[in-house]
Amino acid sequence: MNRRKLLGGLLAGASVPALAACGGGITSLKGDGGSGGSGGGSSAGGxxxxxxxxxxxxxxxxxxxxxxxxxxxxxxxxxxxxxxxxxxxxxxxxxxxxxxxxxxxxxxxxxxxxxxxxxxxxxxxxxxxxxxxxxxxxxxxxxDKDVFCVTRGTARKYGLRSFTDLAARNGELVFGGPAEDKKRVVGLVGLKDRYGVTFKGFKALDASGPLVKGALKKGDVDVANLFSTDPDIEANNWVVLADPKALIPAxxxxxxxxxxxxxxxxxxxxxxxxxxxxxxxxxxxxxxxxxxxxxxxxxxxxxxxxxxxxxx
CATH class of the missing domain: 3.40.190.10 (Periplasmic binding protein-like II)
Incomplete structure (x- = not known):
């Protein structure tokens, strides 16, 4: 299939769902609900x-x-x-x-x-x-896809090659990633619903950044949410777990x-x-x-x- 196929200029028709309260429920960077922007119908104003x-x-x-x-x-x-x-x-x-x-x-x-x-x-x-x-x-x-990684040592210790293998270790491992992973489908929600995976704990860290990668290196987390284009995956010889049920989309x-x-x-x-x-x-x-x-x-x-x- 042509991977560049798309619908181009169609406008969306659905309304935005209610969002989780973040920063006291403010949904604008202005902190007051926003003004709706300047509009203008073109890029003339930048x-x-x-x-x-x-x-x-x-x-x-x-x-x-x-x-x-x-x-x-x-x-x-x-x-x-x-x-x-x-x-x-x-x-x-x-x-x-x-x-x-x-x-x-x-x-x-x-x-x-x-x-x-x-x-x-x-x-x-x-x-x-x-x-x-x-x-x-x-x-x-x-x-750039989300990937769930373990160290080579953790993969050997627990026999981990895919998300399916994680279910055999329910309640034993700690997952690390951005705080949003706790409630996202591409995160703990999807792992539980599609693979039956539960964890011993969850550590809210950063998105494929120094905190989560440092925690993976030290063993503070066993499974880390990283990004597939992160050069540290190859540099550290980390194992990217397979996703046979396609939890993570393109x-x-x-x-x-x-x-x-x-x-x-x-x-x-x-x-x-x-x-x-x-x-x-x-x-x-x-x-x-x-x-x-x-x-x-x-x-x-x-x-x-x-x-x-x-x-x-």
Missing amino acids: LVIGTANFTENQLLGYLYAEALRGAGVKASVRPNLGSREIVIPALKQGDIDLLPEYQGNLLLHFDDKAAQTEAGDLQNALTVALPNGLEALPYAAAE QHIVPVIRAAKADAKVRKALARLGGALTTRELARLNKLVSNDKKDPDEVAADWAKDHGLAKR
Whole structure:
């Protein structure tokens, strides 16, 4: 199947569900419920790009900004805003205009019963599931999936090769990941419902960041939620557990935008970026930021220039 198949310019028709109280139930970065944004029907006033609170998503935000500026669109980045439970309401309220997202987890955010796993099917479902006024633009070649990892020693000790094997160790292991994993389908909820897995404990840490990776190394957690493009998985010889029942859907990078800002110039710029950004390239860029300690905005600027996307 053509992995680039999508529904393009369709607008979504579903309303956003009630969100868990986060920060006292505030659903706007302004802290007062939001103003709904400036609108304007085009990108003439520029776009504000928001990102979640992990390295790769910040990097993607800067890549979006470089691609837009290269196309003559003003763009600024508000990095590290928080989890999906924060940034999606901010986008809906108009505090930000654009987000780098991940197909499968984004769909599950709006529909926790969604069964789609293939990229094209996920894209089609997103056009229905997104709230009015938001749109999923064409997805990138690059994909970054959630993966659940164990150390090589833990895999040998408990005979772990897949999620199915975890059920044989119910009540013995500790799971580590971002706090949201406790209530997400791609997390403890899905592992219990689809595989019958329960854990001895859960440690709320970060999203494929130094806290969860440090805990995995030290043995403070036995199973860690990391991202498939994280260079530390290969560097530490960690074992990625197989997912035979496809709990984790495709996770191609997808720009989610306020439809009022999605004019032809914006669409073309982000489509060019999406076509050029492969999974291998994204992993390489992650390594430059996470391991080589380079600034994500500088890494993004260099990459955009090298690929003819930056402002000339």
